[in-house]
Amino acid sequence: MKTLLLDTKGDEYINICSDIIKKSGIVALPTETVYGLCANALDESAVRKIFKAKGRPQDNPLIVHVSDIKDVEKYAKNVPDSAYLLFEKFWPGPLTVILKKRNIISNLITANHDTVALRIPNNIIIQNIIKKSGVPLAAPSANISGRPSPTEFSHVVEDMNGKIDAIVDGGKCVIGVESTVISLIDEPIILRPGFITIEEFKKYLPTVKLYERVSNEINDKEKILSPGMKYRHYAPKSPLICVIGEYNKAASYINSKLETNTFCIIFDNESQLYKTKNIITYGVKEDPNTLLKNLYSALRKADSYNAEKIYIHCPEMVNKFSALYNRLILASSHNVIHLEN
Numbered sequence: 602m603k604t605l606l607l608d609t610k611g612d613e614y615i616n617i618c619s620d621i622i623k624k625s626g627i628v629a630l631p632t633e634t635v636y637g638l639c640a641n642a643l644d645e646s647a648v649r650k651i652f653k654a655k656g657r658p659q660d661n662p663l664i665v666h667v668s669d670i671k672d673v674e675k676y677a678k679n680v681p682d683s684a685y686l687l688f689e690k691f692w693p694g695p696l697t698v699i700l701k702k703r704n705i706i707s708n709l710i711t712a713n714h715d716t717v718a719l720r721i722p723n724n725i726i727i728q729n730i731i732k733k734s735g736v737p738l739a740a741p742s743a744n745i746s747g748r749p750s751p752t753e754f755s756h757v758v759e760d761m762n763g764k765i766d767a768i769v770d771g772g773k774c775v776i777g778v779e780s781t782v783i784s785l786i787d788e789p790i791i792l793r794p795g796f797i798t799i800e801e802f803k804k805y806l807p808t809v810k811l812y813e814r815v816s817n818e819i820n821d822k823e824k825i826l827s828p829g830m831k832y833r834h835y836a837p838k839s840p841l842i843c844v845i846g847e848y849n850k851a852a853s854y855i856n857s858k859l860e861t862n863t864f865c866i867i868f869d870n871e872s873q874l875y876k877t878k879n880i881i882t883y884g885v886k887e888d889p890n891t892l893l894k895n896l897y898s899a900l901r902k903a904d905s906y907n908a909e910k911i912y913i914h915c916p917e918m919v920n921k922f923s924a925l926y927n928r929l930i931l932a933s934s935h936n937v938i939h940l941e942n
């Protein structure tokens with residue numbers, strides 16, 4: 602299939618993409634979190650194409666993207682007041698809310714759950730296309746399943762060129778990590794940490810909790826609340842090892858492990874401590890938002906250099922880093938070294 606590569610200089614991309622969506626096609630669009638692979642959420646044949654292009658397991662449900670709070674009750678029922686509190690505060694933005702679904706949402710999207718995940722993204726490009734096509738968009742991240750999520754146009758081209766109808770170039774995603782997923786079905790619970798931290802939610806939902814599985818290994822047999830968690834995710838092609846520890850300790854540990862094509866993803870100000878030129882930096886240790894924004898690019902960059910092994914120096918895993926820690930343990934298959942201070 603020929604994939605159209607579109608820019609956003611004029612308005613042409615809006616007509617082209619909404620026509621594709623109306624004709625059951627799929628397009629990759631930027632959001633403020635990561636690029637999404639989008640199809641008409643009310644059209645099963647289109648949604649099937651998303652699963653196929655990504656190689657996504659059928660039991661991992663998709664988020665439905667809308668452009669107006671008024672649309673929520675078209676797709677969800679029994680919407681609690683707490684949901685409206687969150688919408689007012691965080692939408693449009695990097696927040697996905699799980700609610701009871703209405704029948705119009707197919708079981709294909711929800712992987713046979715009776716709940717639906719909804720979000721209004723804060724990006725004018727995808728909002729324009731939701732509005733123009735007049736339908737909600739099912740949109741998982743626009744990567745091949747298991748790979749780091751795409752935060753730049755080139756990442757999407759790498760994974761999806763030739764497999765989908767079009768890719769729109771919206772530059773680098775401003776947040777660069779997936780939305781926080783919060784379930785309001787029973788007591789509020791964060792199923793996937795993201796840019797918005799638990800402390801922020803607690804101002805509005807004092808009882809909100811972080812699902813304990815977010816940072817623990819999943820046992821194959823247990824019933825889990827967020828199906829996406831059990832799969833390998835965000836992973837570079839070669840083994841990733843996370844190292845937590847003070848600057849000098851981390852550097853000497855990693856230096857002792859270097860082989861020919863080992864790459865080190867480290868903080869901005871520490872490259873002088875490393876005995877290799879195979880260095881990629883991803884931000885300063887204290888700044889979770891920059892580290893999150895650059896993480897997937899860094900992992901993909903290591904892949905592009907054909908790294909055989911990748912060490913990443915990580916901050917201490919306190920609350921403000923829970924989204925980063927969650928992505929890192931999944932990307933590394935829980936390969937985390939804690940060095941004593």
Ligand code: AMP
Binds near residue numbers: 711714828
């Ligand atoms: P992605 O599409 O890659 O951004 O992943 C979407 C995430 O939302 C996955 O972790 C899914 O498991 C989760 N999700 C989507 N719909 C539901 C739902 N109805 N119930 C629980 N988790 C959901």
Ligand code: MG
Binds near residue numbers: 741742750
């Ligand atoms: Mg994804």
